[in-house]
Amino acid sequence: MSGDKLSPLPAFSRPGLSRTTTTLTTRDILVQAKKNTVLKSHGRPPWYGEDGHRISDAFVIGIAGGSASGKTHVARRIVQALGSIPTVVIMSQDSFYKKHTEEQVRLAHQSRFDFDHPEAIDMESFASCLSDLKACRQTNIPIYSFTEHQRLDKTKYLYGAAIIITEGILALHDPALRALYDLKIFVQCDSDLMLARRIKRDVTERGRSVDGILEQYLRYVKPAYDHFVQPTSRYANIIVPGSDNAVAIDIISTHIRRQLDERATQLRQRLAGTGPRHLVAHGSPDISSETLNLTLLPQTPQVKGILTILRDAETNRGDFIFFTDRLATLLVEKATEELPYRAKTVITPVGVEAHGKQVDVPHLCGVSILRSGGPLERGLRRVINNIPIGSMLIQSEATSGEPLLLHLQLPVCIRQRHLAENTYAFLVDAQIGSGAAAFMAIRVLLDHGVPQDHIIFVTFLVARCGGISMLQRAFPDVKIVCGAVDDHLREMWLECEEGEDEQPTEGRKVWVVEPGMGHIGDRYYL
Numbered sequence: 001m002s003g004d005k006l007s008p009l010p011a012f013s014r015p016g017l018s019r020t021t022t023t024l025t026t027r028d029i030l031v032q033a034k035k036n037t038v039l040k041s042h043g044r045p046p047w048y049g050e051d052g053h054r055i056s057d058a059f060v061i062g063i064a065g066g067s068a069s070g071k072t073h074v075a076r077r078i079v080q081a082l083g084s085i086p087t088v089v090i091m092s093q094d095s096f097y098k099k100h101t102e103e104q105v106r107l108a109h110q111s112r113f114d115f116d117h118p119e120a121i122d123m124e125s126f127a128s129c130l131s132d133l134k135a136c137r138q139t140n141i142p143i144y145s146f147t148e149h150q151r152l153d154k155t156k157y158l159y160g161a162a163i164i165i166t167e168g169i170l171a172l173h174d175p176a177l178r179a180l181y182d183l184k185i186f187v188q189c190d191s192d193l194m195l196a197r198r199i200k201r202d203v204t205e206r207g208r209s210v211d212g213i214l215e216q217y218l219r220y221v222k223p224a225y226d227h228f229v230q231p232t233s234r235y236a237n238i239i240v241p242g243s244d245n246a247v248a249i250d251i252i253s254t255h256i257r258r259q260l261d262e263r264a265t266q267l268r269q270r271l272a273g274t275g276p277r278h279l280v281a282h283g284s285p286d287i288s289s290e291t292l293n294l295t296l297l298p299q300t301p302q303v304k305g306i307l308t309i310l311r312d313a314e315t316n317r318g319d320f321i322f323f324t325d326r327l328a329t330l331l332v333e334k335a336t337e338e339l340p341y342r343a344k345t346v347i348t349p350v351g352v353e354a355h356g357k358q359v360d361v362p363h364l365c366g367v368s369i370l371r372s373g374g375p376l377e378r379g380l381r382r383v384i385n386n387i388p389i390g391s392m393l394i395q396s397e398a399t400s401g402e403p404l405l406l407h408l409q410l411p412v413c414i415r416q417r418h419l420a421e422n423t424y425a426f427l428v429d430a431q432i433g434s435g436a437a438a439f440m441a442i443r444v445l446l447d448h449g450v451p452q453d454h455i456i457f458v459t460f461l462v463a464r465c466g467g468i469s470m471l472q473r474a475f476p477d478v479k480i481v482c483g484a485v486d487d488h489l490r491e492m493w494l495e496c497e498e499g500e501d502e503q504p505t506e507g508r509k510v511w512v513v514e515p516g517m518g519h520i521g522d523r524y525y526l
């Protein structure tokens, strides 16, 4: 297949579409949310337990076979057959061709470089990226150009796949790679069919001449197939024919679906009894800032006055926005106290030294939980100049109530692991009720390598009896800065779309903080 076989995952794909899927843009999400409709997308369900630790890895499939045997075709058909599985990524071993020297590129243009020998591929880097993705961490994959015969300087960010399919002529060659696969497939195809397909493909997609293709084939491709590729078929769990393989693909996708179902059941069982319902009944009703890493904005008359206006159902929208913005500014200012500062001396305009402080963090960013985090995101922008801000959309699944990650767009300083480890991140959302969204959002940042004590969760409201205790048990070093702590949390049915007779046809359950401020996002944006 042609060049880039990666499935982009900066945002999550809609189910039922192949890997070149549409992604949910922030605008889509806001439009959907504004209409108050239930999003039908299958997002990513929790991949961690109540202690915050990961309990399920991604399911990894390795597909090997000769060049043009149909490996990519099989991978794509599996994705199609899986249909409603939320996030599948196809990773090609071709992305891991080593960076070639100028001399090697020159030889490659003359069909005199051996791309079919295991030495041509950076197996170590391939295994390392795959192992990160499998363990639910982000990875940044190299991008390879077949026309330039070279690895490009750009990389592709990947995160959050429930299923990873890797394919390549030598996908089953390396023991370290084989150890990562949950299912190993070999695509078996006649050599003449593979050659015919390769000629057709390399002429149309890789800019090659027939003579060059044949020379390369006889010199390197065929001998390497016999020597390195074909022998790895013995490691495969299943051999798939290179053509007429619909039945084999059906069997494989049924197997994968069953494996994922088993994992999902385990997850639900482990989470059972610790969800929001349970917490309301049994969670500690007493959160004290001595045991929790929680900072309550000092309840000055000024803050109490703002909160009173925001709690009042009669407050008009203009005032609601104005005072929400004021509270957001105060909260973000308070939250910046959690950052490390170092001493700094400056010379004033009158030539005198003044001793002060300077924020001492290598990277600083914000991540807003859509869409209720919006007002606090604006607060971040007002207080911290040019702060990069990402977003996540997390919504409860209508029937199970499980949180689903539907969209993810993170700043560069989180997408790159070596930067994330030195990044401080403000996570912002309007309230912490059941805690499910906050829990998932924190887990995403930790997966990327942001240290727990570099995460500062800023919110208007925390429900005393909600998921706050579970959250802080799981992530004791995450700091929470809030404007108020309210006593109650109630589960409520929110009616959504109206049918033709103007009767509500759908709805979803939401957690409402009491006394609270109502739905802050709706009051701010609608």
Ligand SMILES: Nc1ncnc2c1ncn2[C@@H]1O[C@H](COP(=O)(O)OP(=O)(O)O)[C@@H](O)[C@H]1O
Pocket (backbone or CB within 6 Å): 001, 002, 065, 066, 067, 068, 069, 070, 071, 072, 073, 074, 197, 201, 242, 243, 244, 245
């Ligand atoms: N089962 C199949 N039936 C028909 N054509 C196929 C089949 N599998 C692959 N092909 C075609 O053969 C060519 C090479 O297939 P591809 O999947 O890209 O091979 P590989 O990834 O193994 O190099 C493509 O043009 C593809 O459409």
Ligand SMILES: Nc1ccn([C@@H]2O[C@H](COP(=O)(O)O)[C@@H](O)[C@H]2O)c(=O)n1
Pocket (backbone or CB within 6 Å): 001, 066, 067, 068, 094, 097, 108, 115, 116, 145, 146, 149, 150, 168, 169, 221
């Ligand atoms: N610059 C390159 C790199 C690799 N190849 C050939 O690609 C084949 C592997 O890709 P498939 O999609 O066919 O699995 C391999 O046989 C290399 O010979 C190339 O021609 N040029």
